[in-house]
Amino acid sequence: MLKKDFYKNLQPLGIVFGDIGTSPIYTISLMAIILKQKDPTLIMGGISLVLWLIILVVYLQYVLIVMNLSKKGEGGQLIIREYVLSLIKNNSFLKIIVSFLGLFGFSAVVSEGILTPAISILSATEGIKLINPTFNNTTLIILISIFISIWLFSIQKKGTDKVSFLFTPIMIIWFIFLFFIGIIHIYKFPYILTSINPVYIIELLKGDPQDFLLIISFAMLSITGVEALYADMGHLGKKPIIFSWNLVFISLIINYLGQGAFFLQNYNKITEYNSLLFLMVKDTMPILYIPAVILTLLATIIASQAMISAMFSIFYQTSNLNLLPRLKYFHTSPTQPHQIYIPFINYLLLILVIFSILFFKSSEHIANAYGLSVNITIVISCIMAIIAFIYLRNYLFALILILLLLPVNLVVLVSNLHKLEEGGYFPFFIAIIIFSLVIIYTNGNKKLGRSLNYEKFSEFIKNYELLYSSENKIKGVAVFMLRDIKMISPYIIKTIFDFKILYEKNIFLSIEITQNPYNIEYNHIKIEEDKTNSISFIKIRAGYLEIIDLNEIFKKLNISPTIVFYGQENINTNKLHMKIYSFMRKISPTIVDFYNFPLHKTIGIVSNIYL
Known part of the structure; x- marks a missing residue:
């Protein structure tokens, strides 16, 4: 010793x-x-x-x-x-x-x-x-x-x-x-x-x-x-x-x-x-x-x-x-x-x-x-x-x-x-x-966040239940990356309601990086407001020095995603500093690539944003 x-x-x-x-x-x-x-x-x-x-x-x-x-x-x-x-x-x-x-x-x-x-x-x-x-x-x-x-x-x-x-x-x-x-x-x-x-x-x-x-x-x-x-x-x-x-x-x-x-x-x-x-x-x-x-x-x-x-x-x-x-x-x-x-x-x-x-x-x-x-x-x-x-x-x-x-x-x-x-x-x-x-x-991130039109979860769940009861569902589990369960990202609205891509089970995944360097915790939560019993929420809280292995977390939660959706913003701008910001985003790996998801299981939904 x-x-x-x-x-x-x-x-x-x-x-x-x-x-x-x-x-x-x-x-x-x-x-x-x-x-x-x-x-x-x-x-x-x-x-x-x-x-x-x-x-x-x-x-x-x-x-x-x-x-x-x-x-x-x-x-x-x-x-x-x-x-x-x-x-x-x-x-x-x-x-x-x-x-x-x-x-x-x-x-x-x-x-x-x-x-x-x-x-x-x-x-x-x-x-x-x-x-x-x-x-x-x-x-x-x-x-x-x-x-x-x-x-x-x-x-x-x-x-x-x-x-x-x-x-x-x-x-x-x-x-x-x-x-x-x-x-x-x-x-x-x-x-x-x-x-x-x-x-x-x-x-x-x-x-x-x-x-x-x-x-x-x-x-x-x-x-x-x-x-x-x-x-x-x-x-x-x-x-x-x-x-x-x-x-x-x-x-x-x-x-x-x-x-x-x-x-x-x-x-x-x-x-x-x-x-x-x-x-x-x-x-x-x-x-x-x-x-x-x-x-x-x-x-x-x-x-x-x-x-x-x-x-x-x-x-x-x-x-x-x-x-x-x-x-x-x-x-x-x-x-x-x-x-x-x-x-x-x-x-x-x-x-x-x-x-x-x-x-x-x-x-x-x-x-x-x-x-x-x-x-x-x-x-x-x-x-x-x-x-x-x-x-x-x-x-x-x-x-x-x-x-x-x-x-x-x-x-x-x-x-x-x-x-x-x-x-x-x-x-x-x-x-x-x-x-x-x-x-x-x-x-740039602050301006982008302000320009995106998020939908309150209470509004989303009403429309979702109507759609779920009337549309055909795709077999499997879809995972949607988002920042906050209370505010649904525009790309999710576009995917589910505009493109009518609806899976039997839909999981919203949020990753929060805390101000502490270490410790990682996560839980799989059933959403009580959901009468269809098809939506759940995974929240991961991790220190900024933690290496997050999403595949390992899914295994521990006994979840096998069929597909993972994430949002991508195509930024249009005439301002030099925002062009630099746009370029930085384009050359960086997507969130799913960053967390090492298998590429064949991921789809990016692009939204055009003017800044």
Whole structure:
């Protein structure tokens, strides 16, 4: 039992900490190349910035404060949005602000997810440069990185069940490696330990005010991936994540200190941008250099895999919450029902990752663009938490966030603005597109809902009984998808009364996605008002992270549908935003396709709508 609990507490190492855990590959290296040309001793301030950002943002803001805000243990940008909205029900203006902030935070997370695999894989592949001078070839590094990316995305449809058990052990080895390589160089130059003193940050500001914000923007790369601690609470648990984070924290702090010590002792040898981590290994234990590069590649692949899986989960979540169109998904694990694969997202991510690698060409150039969207997400989480704790009357947390953490986050955000000119516009532009599509889709759904002429059930049942008593019936069971039993969809009226398609048994099926992440319940209800004894109602209530298997539910209810009807709207419009909305609906799978009904049993009834 203890062994099982211990492994559970370590499991987040292979899932949550890939991004933040591979940041040492490039974070200090980017500072070093700038400070070497100025005053190498200022690296003490750079290391101090990294240490204090990790302490304040990761430990204080997320682990100790934000992770207290959850819905049934779930966290993340969409969760904190729903959580805060539930607290401010009577403040319509604040609800709009919170809703928009939450949606943009979600968009920023997705956009930064494009650069994470690109910078991770590129930075690890660049380690081959120090193996042999012939490998110091940008084209070769780009080609290897693209090959690894294609391989990684191509295996997604098969699932990662067969190899995922290796993720945690590999990441344990990775963090042990970071710890020991750091300890070796701290031992050689123990004075680096004094960099924990924030006075060095002030000295950095005085010594090089012009580049101070630039150094902060690179220090911020040490906390990319922090949102994963919050977002992965649901399926891993808060306690295991915090337990694992304590181990990761020690490993990262020691390694960053070790890199600072190595730089101060060897800055004269550094002539071009290279990862200090790789230089440390090459200098200390050259015989282990190739295994270290392989380990780094494995760690970055695991970090990228975690991001890809997170993207699948996020987009399934947005489909269920009706924020974006439904996307076709497939189960990839017989033992883990929430492990899914979404082909469209997979190949879109692959294209964008390859484009990022070709566009930026090196991890150094990606790093110049990386972090802005993450920083926006951190600021939004901070603002959301402030609102939540004020409403919860936890004024201590609210004051810490307002007086300390929000100012720190805003300074870091300002420091990152220069990245807009150096490629940061790419993820920011992607975030704007995603945010715009969410707004277009949600507003389009509202307009479509208002344009449809629903019939009250009380009116419907009267006409239905008259028709049922006079018309011939088709043998079998027909299922009609609808939103609410009280209001009958126009396509059902058209099917039964206009087309005279009437089955012996007719079931109205409603699926309600709740604001809670998990739990699924359903019941088959006989409608008392129905004198024909031919209509019944199935209502399914499911959390937005639940995978709904309608075929399985029908089996459990002992129902074998002959046919399943669903409504489709053909939207006609002259407005650009509604044309985009119409296109989004056309390319998304239908509700029956989304829930994996056999196609030969489904019929879509089309209605022309003018918006």
